Amino acid sequence: MGKIQLTQVRKSFGEVDVIPGIDLSIEDGEFVVFVGPSGCGKSTLLRLIAGLEDTSSGTIAIDGKDATHLPPAKRGLAMVFQSYALYPHMSVRKNIAFPLKMAGMSEAEQAARVERAAKVLNLTSYLDRRPGQLSGGQRQRVAIGRAIVREPSAFLFDEPLSNLDAALRVGMRQEITELHQSLKTTMIYVTHDQVEAMTMADKIVVLNAGRVEQVGSPLELYHRPQNLFVAGFIGSPKMNFIEGAEAAKHGAATIGVRPEHLDIVAGGPWQGTVGLTEHLGSDTYLKVTLDSGEGVTVRAPGEVAVRHGDRVALAPQAAKIHRFGADGKALA
């Protein structure tokens, strides 16, 4: 139940190769997050899996069976859309029951399942309202409710939280994670928000221009990025990249140091001038222009009493330096 295997899946819209060829396997019960910059093909990949878009070539297997040419309804997957895509003229109850009604389930069974889903999602008191009379977070929950009543073999989410405000996002993030833990169903979740990716995923798939850059657990991607793209994409603030002589000292074309792995110490090897400082209370972000001309970001814990124009010396933590070759790949 819920194992999805993509083999050499390719998708082009006319001339444009949006996805040049992807191999990916998603295990049963996994929470997989697709991340990548805007326009890299995350939604397209999800829609290919859902069957809303035809593959140009390659195969998609669900639970070991070839599903490449199956219509969406036959794949046993449920999707939650970014715009929720609720049916505006139906009550919440009817919205949630719709897939059951289409499956020809008896009224009593429908009512029981809707009731159960509504309880899980705290929607019981809204069942007779129309989607137009709900808040964004409630609509989101209805969309999820409509997905879970069918008991699909996998859930597909396309940026489900991007229309919500920051506080609600954190709440819904936890709800979805809890839902995953209680249902233990495969979930594929698309986002461009790396905090969502890092906190929710069992496995992150980093996409760039339709290619898989790296697949791994959140901490794997954080600690051992395989290339410059992943190194720069995962982590906030972004990893600092330094090229030239300094990198050559480490035997690499480029070295990367995360802002949190740069310490301000008197007599540190890298000297520079402080530019912008951002005080977050818990951390202080410093933009430092090194004497070699490169700009780096430093994340110092707590409050640091430096001001614009001050001179500082920085020391990278030796074990936390990432080395990359001229082709952008990480060096062992």
Next chain:
Amino acid sequence: MSTQSTRLAARLMVAPSVFVLFIWMIVPLAMTLYFSFRFYRLLTPERSGWVGLTHYTWFLNSPDFWLALFNTLALVGGVLVITVILGVLIALLIDQPVKGQGMLRILVIAPFFVMPPVAASIWENLFMHPQNGLFSAIARGFGAQPILFLENYPLMSVIGIVSWEWLPFATLIFLTALQSLSSEQLEAAEMDGASPLNRFRYIILPHLTRAITVVILIQTIFLLGIFGEIFTTTQGGPGSASTTLPYMIFKQAIVAKDIGRAAAGGIIAVILANIVAYFLMRGIGRHLDN
């Protein structure tokens, strides 16, 4: 328009146009009402004197009037049914991505730009004509007798012609409504296991209810007054078989030159229109809100 003074200003600003519109409406109505109680026949020398309700009772006692009333409602109802059903189907069809979509849409819209007498003439002479018409040629091709449309099925022929003229309007409204349906809703329904037929029934049709309401209301207003098509083709005949209320009023006013009686017919037509409007708004008006 929140404060007292802006609201007052707004009322003052619209007052002149409301006043002009009111005069615009009330003067002809009052004059028609006045003449409907008068003896005013252009062909007789004495044109004065009140006749009370005589004109009205003449209508109500005339068997032609009840036939005309039925014909009017049948014409409106028939055209509405045909244009709404075919309009939805054609809109669904031309909403599909096809090559030459722009051209196709222009072709579908084209009949709306043909003026009614011309449209009626085209149908009468090129399609329904017993000798030269396309339909008779087809019938003969199958070895059958040509159908005498205007003689044997006059009202249905008029309904057909008027439907052809109004179909583009309905199609256009439905097409724009279809285009405002979010594709994600349809995709969600597809993932929910809805067949194409169920998607139409549960997603597309409810989305179209407001457009259908608008089409019904607007078309009813215009269809109640259909005249040119009847005048050009059947002249209300054979006998009175295709005479509608407007055509009957025309016969009284222009053929019989009885202005008083025609005015009474006009007032009856106004009352009929209001009754129809009342039931329409009660029946489907709620679809216009929200």
